[in-house]
Amino acid sequence: MTETVVYAAREIITMNPSRPVASHVAVRDGRILGVGSLAELAGWGDHRLDTRFADKILMPGLVEGHSHVMEGTFWSYAYCGYFDRMDPNGKIWPGAKTMAAALDRLADAEAALADPTQPLTAWSLDPIYYDNVRCTRADLDAISPSRPIGVLHASGHIMNVNSRALELAGMLRAGVNHPGIPLGADGLPTGELKGPEAMAPVSPHVGFDRDALAADEPGLRRFARLCVRQGVTTAADLASMLPDAAVEMMTRVTGEADFPARIVSLRRLHGIAPEEIVARALALRARSTERLRLGIIKIVADGSIQGFSARLRWPGYYNGAPNGLWYVTPEQLAETFERALAAGVQIHIHTNGDQATELVLDTMAASLAKVPAPDHRFTLQHCQLADRAQFRRMAALGMCVNLFANHHYYWGDEHRRLTVGPERAERMNACASALDYGVPMAIHSDAPVTPLGPLFTAWCAVNRLTASGHLQGAEERIGIADSLHAITLGAAHTLKLDGEIGSIEVGKRADFAILEADPRTVAPGELKDIAVWGTVQGGRVFSAAEI
Amino acid sequence: MTASTPSPIPATVIGGYLGAGKTTLVNHLLRTANGLRLAVLVNEFGALPIDDDLIIAREDNLISLAGGCVCCSFGSDLMAALMDLSQLSPPPERVLIEASGVAMPGAIAASVDLLTAYAVDGVLVLADSETVRARADDPFMGDTIRRQLGEADLILLSKCDVPAPADLAATEAWLASEALTAAVVPMTATTPPPRAVLFDLAAPAPWRHGGTDTLGHDQAYDSLILTPPPALDADAVADALAARPHGILRAKGVLPSARHGGLAALQMVGARLRVEPLAGGAPRHSGQVVVIGLRGQLDRPALEALFPAPLSSAS
Incomplete structure (x- = not known):
């Protein structure tokens, strides 16, 4: 007979309305045997009482509904972002508050590289916070003229490189004519590269190797350690191309006895026909394991709002920028929806602009009329600009939404000032509207775009402050209880895992976030400051201090 | 860059919305x-029905075809x-990029031009x-369609045998009213434009009489050989050709170029003009430009007036 462990806690927040709090939880075979008093649990027979959490708060393991395992890869590069950020080792890298400080950070990282030919790779630069002072290749040449340097911006859409990197890519020449590549007075590229195509020729020379990014084993391990530090026991990876080699690596690594998280990896619709991707999703689903869940499709409908590539309805961008880009045709969308609905395959759809959301809603209505499919849980991801009429339609169509609460904090000021203007900025990531209409809702980080950390994400949705401290869209704030639901059961629901995870109740996976303070009773402004001791994942204890 | 750098591989971008006939072409x-x-x-193999007898080998994302394609x-x-692809041995002689239905073909062309291994030869939409x-x-896709057309060097108006003549004329008039820079080439599934129009126009050569062998006996097109004065620089010829539309779909020639210190290849498709150092070391016939247009659309008097030197007609 396997061992039964009963954990005592200061309080267990179960998220199960029929037994919302308890003092003890019993675990057997990685699952929750029971939740209640010690006396109640003793009825299950022999057990070992573990009191190490006696002064802690237990919550259901937090569920990150939209992140990218790539965050783990990025931590092998130099961090030069504006905000303080915790790495997988628990070290907090202080934010670089000026461009000079960011360059200093790069110089330090450069000095630490022994091999003179090794590229210096860095990430999370954000000139928005430096009054849009641009970094130039001269700035980076001063750090090293001989070593290729590539610095990816926080948005992931822009990269700064030095002269050596341009030279290696054959781009340090006159006559470059590309909308994403500004030229200096000398007629040569300034070193700023905007958009994936502009970056592509340089990326392999500065350490952003696509093959490594596709299946980076150390990166996956680092990502999982970051999960432990943030109380996350299940994280969705949106999305990958999931070639067989990557699936094999992920299956092996997540299957290791001490791998501390459950990864839900989605297959992106790209370079594959609708018919093929539905078959591929079914084949992937059959390869799912306890800690690697496969079989959901992701479709990207449009671009990003801050990159002006999202598709907006009239009147478009506040600064007059032309409308953004479609990444899918209505025909592809409809065919994939219908085939997936018929096969029982779930789809998550990235829409940032409200016109993209509108197209998905129109397409979904038509597809469901042809292929009725109860409880399909197709989920709109980001969906940042949806208005109330659109949330009503999501509810009517049985769709879920995963709103980008963190974005509001990091780019909310830009959205008010530049992209969509004050009025629409206030309704961005409208959590209260989603809940008003009963749309099943999650909130997310999109790590590495913003840091992984569901308690911070909850703080964003509860407080709706921007980075400048501006309260933006007070009416769309939600309560702490709703925010905690969004980062547990809400996210689990969008992944069709709410029967397994997301609450602490009998039969579910023994996944807990171990907290030092009670999120229900802290001041709303302190939600993000709650310390995370670690997690229990599938009954295995992972301390952040020792991970 | 050294002298041994291989000459760039010409690349043609083929854009247009779903159903416009990209895959057929x-x-x-x-x-x-x-x-x-x-x-x-x-973008994907899904809709590409390549005849089985052409396929030599098939891997995940690469199909090898008979004849080295x-x-x-x-x-x-x-x-x-x-x-x-540029690392293949031997590398391809020409690349055709079929853009997805919502892609911006001009953006693709600009990106391809960043790669030193390639030179964009034209954007066909x-x-x-x-x-x-x-x-x-269309409320969702309309601006995308218009932007695609606006980025074309040549617009291939497909399925011209399907609409009633009056409707076709109305569509052609509408395209003309859209102030697009591209020339419009009508076609049907069975009468695609010849390679010389799409991408493969050969420069005039002494052993080849005019453009007839590149155009075959296609009755839909005319070609002309222009002979600018020997001292006239390739850039000046390019400027002269670009100053007015003249009905030119495509032009190619080998001309002296001070900028490139020797001979340069002049290529023109729609409004896209390139004057580049002549690739390869083999001696080439120079001093002439061949131009192609739709039958009856080449503005012969204007072209003849550009370079009032000896002019030979090839059609």
């Missing part, structure tokens, strides 16, 4: 490659696929003569 070009080692890049699905990363006007008014 690509299949036709593969079937009629006639020894030219074409590499075709498609390859077809490659680039999925999410066109640039990476292009970089890989297909437009379904029956549906393009309605598509251009």
Whole structure:
């Protein structure tokens, strides 16, 4: 007979309305045997009482509904972002508050590289916070003229490189004519590269190797350690191309006895026909394991709002920028929806602009009329600009939404000032509207775009402050209880895992976030400051201090 | 860059919305490659019905075809696929990129031009003569369709045998009213434009009489050989040709160039003009430019007036 462990806690927040709090939880075979008093649990027979959490708060393991395992890869590069950020080792890298400080950070990282030919790779630069002072290749040449340097911006859409990197890519020449590549007075590229195509020729020379990014084993391990530090026991990876080699690596690594998280990896619709991707999703689903869940499709409908590539309805961008880009045709969308609905395959759809959301809603209505499919849980991801009429339609169509609460904090000021203007900025990531209409809702980080950390994400949705401290869209704030639901059961629901995870109740996976303070009773402004001791994942204890 | 740098591989971007006939055209070009080692890049293999007897080998994202052609699905990363393709031994002689239905073909061309291994030869955008006007008014896709047409060097107006003549005329008039820079080439599934129009116009050569062998006996097109004064620089010839439309779909010639210190290749397709150092060391016939237009559309008097030197007609 396997061992039964009963954990005592200061309080267990179960998220199960029929037994919302308890003092003890019993675990057997990685699952929750029971939740209640010690006396109640003793009825299950022999057990070992573990009191190490006696002064802690237990919550259901937090569920990150939209992140990218790539965050783990990025931590092998130099961090030069504006905000303080915790790495997988628990070290907090202080934010670089000026461009000079960011360059200093790069110089330090450069000095630490022994091999003179090794590229210096860095990430999370954000000139928005430096009054849009641009970094130039001269700035980076001063750090090293001989070593290729590539610095990816926080948005992931822009990269700064030095002269050596341009030279290696054959781009340090006159006559470059590309909308994403500004030229200096000398007629040569300034070193700023905007958009994936502009970056592509340089990326392999500065350490952003696509093959490594596709299946980076150390990166996956680092990502999982970051999960432990943030109380996350299940994280969705949106999305990958999931070639067989990557699936094999992920299956092996997540299957290791001490791998501390459950990864839900989605297959992106790209370079594959609708018919093929539905078959591929079914084949992937059959390869799912306890800690690697496969079989959901992701479709990207449009671009990003801050990159002006999202598709907006009239009147478009506040600064007059032309409308953004479609990444899918209505025909592809409809065919994939219908085939997936018929096969029982779930789809998550990235829409940032409200016109993209509108197209998905129109397409979904038509597809469901042809292929009725109860409880399909197709989920709109980001969906940042949806208005109330659109949330009503999501509810009517049985769709879920995963709103980008963190974005509001990091780019909310830009959205008010530049992209969509004050009025629409206030309704961005409208959590209260989603809940008003009963749309099943999650909130997310999109790590590495913003840091992984569901308690911070909850703080964003509860407080709706921007980075400048501006309260933006007070009416769309939600309560702490709703925010905690969004980062547990809400996210689990969008992944069709709410029967397994997301609450602490009998039969579910023994996944807990171990907290030092009670999120229900802290001041709303302190939600993000709650310390995370670690997690229990599938009954295995992972301390952040020792991970 | 050293003298041994191979000359860039010419790349043609083929854009247009779903159903406009991109795949049909690509299949036709593969079937009629006639020894030219074409590499075709498609977003996905899904809709590409390559005849089985042409396929020599098939891997995940690369199909090898008889005659040295390859077809490659680039999925999410066109640039990476292009970089890989240029490493093939031997490299392809020409690359055709079939853009996805919502892609901006001009943006793709600008990106391809970043790769030193390639030189963009033209942006062809297909437009379904029956549906393009309605598509251009679609509330979701309309502006995308118009931007695609606006980025074309040549618009291939497909399925011209389908609409009633009056409707076709109305569509052509509408295209003309859209102030697009591209020339419009009508076609049907069975009468695709010859390779000389699409991408493969040969420069005039002494052993070749005019453009007749590149155009075959196609009755839909005219060609002319222009002979600018020997001292006239390639850039000056290019400026003269570009100053007015003249009905030119495509032009190619080898001319002296002070800028490139010797001979340069002049290429023109629609409004896209390139004057580049002559690739390869073999002596070439120089001093002439061949131009192609739709039959009856070349502005012969104006072209003759440009370079009032000896002029020979090839048609």
